[in-house]
Amino acid sequence: MEYFLKWSRLNGLFKTSYKITLLVIVVCLNIWYVKFFVVQRAYAVIELGERLPERMSTSTVNNSKSLLQEEYSTTRSVLYDDNYIDWGNETIGEWTTFRPFVFVKTHKTGSSTVNAMMDHYTERLHIRKVHKFPPPFIGGYPGFMQNKFVFFDNDDTTPELGSMCQNSACEFSVINGHFRLNLSVAKSVMPKRAKILSIVREPWRQFQSSFNYYYAVKGNQIKLGEKNMFGSNCLPYPYLQLAKGRFINVLEYLDLAYENLTRSIPYFFRSKNPQGFDLGIDPFIDNEEEIEEEIKHLESGLDLVMINEHIDESLVLLKNELKMDWEDLLQGDRKALDYIHFDLKSYSERYANFQHFFKLDLILYRHFNATLWRKVDEYGRERMNRDVTQLRKMKELDKAMNSRKPRRKSSTTNVDLEKLFYSIPKVYNETYLIDILYKKLKKQANRIRGNLAYDMARYMVANHGGCPL
Numbered sequence: 001m002e003y004f005l006k007w008s009r010l011n012g013l014f015k016t017s018y019k020i021t022l023l024v025i026v027v028c029l030n031i032w033y034v035k036f037f038v039v040q041r042a043y044a045v046i047e048l049g050e051r052l053p054e055r056m057s058t059s060t061v062n063n064s065k066s067l068l069q070e071e072y073s074t075t076r077s078v079l080y081d082d083n084y085i086d087w088g089n090e091t092i093g094e095w096t097t098f099r100p101f102v103f104v105k106t107h108k109t110g111s112s113t114v115n116a117m118m119d120h121y122t123e124r125l126h127i128r129k130v131h132k133f134p135p136p137f138i139g140g141y142p143g144f145m146q147n148k149f150v151f152f153d154n155d156d157t158t159p160e161l162g163s164m165c166q167n168s169a170c171e172f173s174v175i176n177g178h179f180r181l182n183l184s185v186a187k188s189v190m191p192k193r194a195k196i197l198s199i200v201r202e203p204w205r206q207f208q209s210s211f212n213y214y215y216a217v218k219g220n221q222i223k224l225g226e227k228n229m230f231g232s233n234c235l236p237y238p239y240l241q242l243a244k245g246r247f248i249n250v251l252e253y254l255d256l257a258y259e260n261l262t263r264s265i266p267y268f269f270r271s272k273n274p275q276g277f278d279l280g281i282d283p284f285i286d287n288e289e290e291i292e293e294e295i296k297h298l299e300s301g302l303d304l305v306m307i308n309e310h311i312d313e314s315l316v317l318l319k320n321e322l323k324m325d326w327e328d329l330l331q332g333d334r335k336a337l338d339y340i341h342f343d344l345k346s347y348s349e350r351y352a353n354f355q356h357f358f359k360l361d362l363i364l365y366r367h368f369n370a371t372l373w374r375k376v377d378e379y380g381r382e383r384m385n386r387d388v389t390q391l392r393k394m395k396e397l398d399k400a401m402n403s404r405k406p407r408r409k410s411s412t413t414n415v416d417l418e419k420l421f422y423s424i425p426k427v428y429n430e431t432y433l434i435d436i437l438y439k440k441l442k443k444q445a446n447r448i449r450g451n452l453a454y455d456m457a458r459y460m461v462a463n464h465g466g467c468p469l
Contacts, residue, residue, distance in 0.1 A: 098125055099322045100194035102175045102186050105136075106278045107270065108209040109201035110308040114318075118176045120331040121324060128152055129174040134444055137233065138179040140456055142269065143463035144280065145179040147189060149456050181280040183301040195321050196301055200275050200368055201308035203361040204344050204354065210270055211250045212339040215239035215417075234467035236417075237267040245418030251342055251350060258353045266433075266467040273360040286359050295367050304375070305368040312388045317375055329391060330398045425468045433466035434458050 103118050105111040122129050131151045132138055139145030150172070172189055186196060201209075218235040242256045242265070257271045263284070273283035281294045304321050306314030315329045344351045355362065376384050425432075438457040442448060460466060 097323050098127060098173075100173045100191045101322060102190060102194060102196045103177075104181045104196070104198040104278060105176070105178045106198060106200060106275050107178070108206050108213060109199050109275065110311060111199050113311075114199055114306065115176060117328065117331050118174075121322075121328045122174050122176070124328070127173050129176055130172055132177045134233065134441055136178050138175065138177045140459045140463075141179050142267070142277075142465040143180060143459050144182040145185055146459070147185065148452070149459070150175075150189070178278075180278060183280065183298070187301070195303040197304045197306070197318065197321070198279060198302060199306040199308060199314070200361075200365050203275070203358045203365055205308075205341075206275065206361070207254070207271075207354075207358070208250050208339065208341060210274065211239060211253055214270060215243065215253075216339070234267050234465065234469060237467050238265040238271055240417065240421055241265050242271075243417075245416070245421030247417075249340070249342075251347065254350055254354060254357075258357050263464065266464055268464060273358055273364075276360040276364050279364070281360060281364075283360060286356070288359070288363070291360055291363050295364055299367070299371065305371065307369050307372050310369075310372060312391055313376055313384060314372065316384060316387045316391060317372070317379065320379065326391070326394065330395060428468050430461055430466075433461045433468065436468065437461060437466050 101118070103114065105115050119129070129152075130138055133151060138150060139147075140149035152172075171191065173191070175186070175190070181198075183196070187194075190196075214236045238257075238261065239253065242260055243253060248256075253271075261268055261271055269277040269283050273281075276294075277283045279298055281291075281298070285291060285294070304314075304317055306318060318324070319326065319329060344354060434454070434457045437460060438454050441453045441457055445453075457466070
């Protein structure tokens with residue numbers, strides 16, 4: 001009996017000490033979390049030049065958040081000052097009027113940031129937009145956008161393809177994504193007051209980004225056959241075809257493209273004036289007078305072409321064009337891929353080759369860069385500087401208040417690209433490519449009408465959008 005009592009006491013002491021230990025651990029973790037949270041928020045605001053250290057010394061977590069919210073509200077009230085913000089004649093609740101728009105999402109230009117921003121903007125206002133099919137394309141890309149290949153978004157994740165736009169009487173409120181611009185078609189399916197927008201980037205930076213994304217990153221995710229999720233947009237062509245699966249850098253790839261790129265290679269336009277191609281111009285024209293004429297025609301139909309290297313000024317002009325809310329400009333931030341950058345001017349022969357090979361995109365970029373700054377002058381330099389400063393401040397505050405999870409890194413499967421290249425058929429005809437693409441389209445949207453899926457596959461392949469993957 002005495003032994004039992006001793007055992008019971010010991011057992012009770014053990015349980016008590018166990019609970020105390022757990023309690024101490026929980027308290028320590030909470031203290032660490034509070035310190036970490038407060039310090040992180042303090043650093044976020046200190047970087048903005050705010051005198052916060054003395055205010056943070058006695059603040060709790062809730063107080064630190066309220067300080068940021070106070071700063072955010074102050075900045076927001078300045079931006080909403082009716083003395084110099086033109087709200088337009090109509091409103092939707094507290095928001096500005098909605099302007100229908102077309103956003104031509106050019107490849108590897110920072111367009112994903114703007115695309116996500118515009119998607120959030122239309123979702124907030126419950127505006128129905130065009131469905132991307134096959135993702136991420138619209139309207140039969142890489143062919144010029146055609147009405148019959150444009151479909152509305154539905155609540156269901158599988159589109160009711162083949163039931164929306166079969167004639168010229170279609171009219172949309174929003175087209176936002178990757179498609180090849182045909183100004184006459186875009187205008188025919190949009191209200192007259194719709195704005196047509198796009199974005200461009202310095203061509204050498206765009207070329208490097210495209211090579212690293214499509215070949216170095218997406219190339220390592222390719223799987224053949226039924227498991228190939230990229231079959232409808234042919235990643236990683238034309239890089240795989242030209243490099244033959246070898247591990248090379250972007251300078252070596254430029255040499256290969258300059259010597260060997262032709263229209264017969266699937267998705268050749270990714271390596272030959274891709275920005276001009278997306279905006280509807282033949283990427284192989286190299287006569288400067290012809291190029292200037294094409295750009296002049298293009299400019300007549302575009303309301304704003306943003307510049308990647310001057311994105312904040314571009315976003316302020318975008319807001320002015322569409323009468324957006326300032327908060328809409330905070331929703332689209334996307335993390336850029338890290339890769340080795342080469343200074344092309346250090347390689348004189350390659351620099352000269354690139355100047356010739358990308359003549360269209362270089363002239364296009366210079367033209368719309370100059371156009372952007374003319375628009376800035378019309379907007380007012382002083383007003384622009386003030387708005388850009390406030391926008392950047394809002395971005396920093398929004399980042400500090402909303403710790404968004406970082407984008408998940410692209411997973412790779414360590415594919416042997418050289419082995420992949422030699423496993424793909426080298427001799428094939430158009431019928432073979434159409435059949436492959438047709439099956440991919442049907443698999444991605446099983447309710448699509450068979451003849452429409454086949455017509456789309458045939459149209460895409462005819463425009464160099466089919467490959468034997």
